Amino acid sequence: MPAPLRANEDRALAALRALQVLDSPPEPEFDALVRIASLVCGVPVSLISLVDERRQWFKAQVGLPGTSETPREMAFCAHAVLGDAVFEVPDARLDSRFADNPLVLASPHVRFYAGAPLQLSGGEHVGTLCVIDREPRHLDARQREILQQLARAASQLLEGRRALRIERHALAEAARAGALLQHSADAILSIDAQGVIRRANAAAERLFGAAPLQLLGRLHRTLVPENLRAREANNRHALAAGEALSHESERLRLDGQRLLVSVTLVAEAGQSGEEAGVTEFIRDITAREEAAQALALSAERFRSLSDCVPVGVFQVDRGGQSGYTNEQWRQIYQIAPSQVSHETWLSRIHPEDRERVRQASHRSQGGNTPFDETYRVVWPGGAIRQVRSRAQELHSLRGEPLGFVGMVEDITERLAFEAQLVQARDQARAAAQEALENARLLRNIADAMPGLVAYWRRDLSCRFASRSFEDWYGRSREDMLRLSMPEVLGAEGFERSKPYIEGVLAGQTQTFERSIRRPDGRLGHTLVHYVPDTDARGEVRGIFAVGSDVSSLKTAQRELQLAASVFSATVDAVMVTDAQDLILSVNPAFTAITGFEPADVLGRSADVLGRDDPALESQAREAVRAQGHWQGELWRRRKNGEAFLQWLDLGLIPGDEATGAQERLLHVFSDGTERRRHDERLQHLAFHDALTGLANRSLLMERLGRLLGQTHRERRELALMYMDLDGFKAVNDSVGHAQGDALLRQVAVRMGTLVRDTDTLARLGGDEFVLLLDQPAGPQELELVAARLIDAVSQPLVLAGQSVVVGVSVGIARFPQHGRTVEGLMRAADLAMYAAKAAGRNRWQFATDEAPLAAS
Secondary structure, X not given: OOOOOOOOHHHHXXXXXXXXXXXXXXXXXXXXXXXXXXXXXOOOEEEEEEEOOOEEEEEEEEOOOOOOEEEHHHOOHHHHOOOOOOXXXXXXXXXXXXXXXXXXHOOOOOOEEEEEEEEOOOOOEEEEEEEEEOOOOOOOHHHHHHHHHHHHHHHHHHHHHHHHHHHHHHHHHHHHHHHHHHOOOOEEEEEOOOOEEEEEOHHHHHHHOOOOOOOOOOEHHHHOOHHHHHHHHHHHHHOOOOOEEEEEEEEEOOOOOEEEEEEEEEEEEOOOOOEEEEEEEXXXXXXXXXXXHHHHHHHHHHXXXXXXXXXXEEEEEOOOOEEEEOHHHHHHHOOOHHHOOHHHHHHHEOHHHHHHHHHHHHHHOXXXXXXXXXXXXXXXXXXXXXXXXXXXXXXXXXOOEEEEEEEEEEOHHHHHHHHHHHHHHHHHHHHHHHHHHHHHHHHHHHHHOOOEEEEEEOOOEEEEEOHHHHHHHOOOHHHHHHOEXXXXXXXXXXXXXXXXXXXXXXXXXXXXXXXXXXXXXXXXXXXXXEEXXXXXXXXXXEEEEEEEEOHHHHHHHHHHHHHHHHHHHOOOEEEEEOOOOEEEEEOHHHHHHHOOOHHHHOOOEHHHHOOOOHHHHHHHHHXXXXXXXXXXXXXXXXXXXXXXXXXXXXXXXXXXXXXXXXOEEEEEEEEOHHHHHHHHHHHHHHHEOOOOOOEOHHHHHHHHHHHHHHOOOOOOOEEEEEEEEEOHHHHHHHHOHHHHHHHHHHHHHHHHOOOOOOOEEEEEEOOXXXXXXXOOOOHXXXXXXXXXXXXXXXXXXXXXXXXXXXXXXXXXEEEOOOOOOHHHHHHHHHHHHHHHHHOOOOOEEEOOOOOHHHHO
């Protein structure tokens, strides 16, 4: 049977929750009240019972050991809270409302019940002070009166307990506000109506170079340059109570140094409304102004440099409107400086390319697709130019898009040159094809008609000469047979051949090259073989002279030497493979990049460089087969196993069935690893703390926001641990800032060993750290993690030869119990951390409902 509800049920439940007493530990004041009630009424059981929407919970009890609550539908107290007087049940077995109640039929066997409601100052009944007996009975008038008085005392205790908690919280908040004021980075001075400094925080003493308490009692005007004193005094006196005024001014340090500062004045009034003085908040902006001047100088240098580069440089805002353009950009688009705008730029793009460029620009927003387009530009006179434009999206420190910066290059001449190169390449291929055909023809002719052939007797008279020999020397067959070798070769030719003639006559085969001026004036080149003709006794009888026309080979050799020089001198690695992907040739740059010597790879599969992405390799091969060319990035490995990023141009050298030439693949590549690593380092620095390498605030906020977004689609537990080192400032002051940084790095390493890969450990700055835990198992796991972190940080460290010890205070906030937004969780964890510090430092503290702002 459902329990009856109070007339003001919702208000009573809200008042009970505001007491924050449910499930709290025992307190002696409440225990004393139930003992008195048990003694006065002469019963074995007495309770202080608080009734919420589903149960009655016992704040104090006598006679029911091991029992802390019962369901509301069985509770006698659920009836007692309905009225203002004592609710009494003389015999529960005879009362139809309770005769079947499990508390009557079984343990604790209730027969008698009497309960006085606990009424708060707002009139809400939140529970009872009741007495129970296992035998039927009645209370007399005196006992009822005492029971009601005890209930009033319990109600007052509950409200006094709440007031004490609120007062303690207010004192803690006031102490925290005072600590924040004292530790503020801004200088703060309190100045009375006579211009005398009455209070100054530590930042003010540092700013003005003063010793502790040295500023107190000093006239404020002594800190202001003489030319500004009248204006500053007028500013103070012109403010009404509660008003504030901010402006930039100057101040004097005690050593006379002038400071450029930002000043905020807040007027204060006394208890009777009279002028009490002002509070002055001062911030040194000297460095800011110097930085602003340096930034302006840097911007001017950038503009000067950008006007010197041979490419156009531009910047547009997030709305697409033109910002900065250099002179080269305006020349490329033929736009005067006064006419630069987004609309004018669009009007210069060829109508057939305009929509494609607009869509590419739209796709690049968000940074997912880079803008890199080639298109035509139409000049006002009708001339058409080809340009290539590339742009990159800019973001603020918070990740918000600011616009684009990019460059544009006029590639009209380059495209024309590339077209000429393609034409020259095609012509070279055609010439090579023709040369191969001629070589085949010459080979067939050579097979049918041998080259220069002659036989010379030992006395060097001619016995035989072929037709080709006769033609080379312009002699008839009859002339050859009657002339000697010196006469045929001529005096100079014979003298140059004499060493070889003597060698062959000595029985040794001679091979040499000879250049011959033919009868028509042409210079010919021959490869000559002198072979001795010996008789049975081994004596040389004559000379077989065989000459081959190598004039064309000499020309080809010079061309090959030139090609080999280019092949060896290029800075890009070159590798040639056959149809089976076996390496046929590599150049020196290949060895410099990969570490493989030619002997290591020639004849081996190109797999020696590794294939980390077989799918992309296959795609590249298909593209080369279909288009003859492919360009892209692949990860390879050097001889020492190190991975490197290969920027590859892959080209196809077709085979030739007629000549038997096999198909080849030409691999030209460079090492792009450092460029990729540079880009990755920049990305890492944007989202990680430079000192410790941990995630920074931006990365922490992004991950926390993303995980909170996932909670709308799935049930998810999250927790934040806000950590602040205890004693760090003292250590930092004693060993120096450099060692303080070393301490922070060691603390970061210790913390990092205790977290999971799915969690995020971040440094917010100074000695503040935050740990984001995804799907923690529950409060027990969070307590264990916090205890381990505290133990790890508290271990001694050695800095500059000194052993130092710091601690850490940890504030824990859970989602959704302590906050449903990024700001709410961070604020709840922060407040819990300060509570841990207030409780003694070097400990952890969960966020509680005692700080309701933390859960917003």
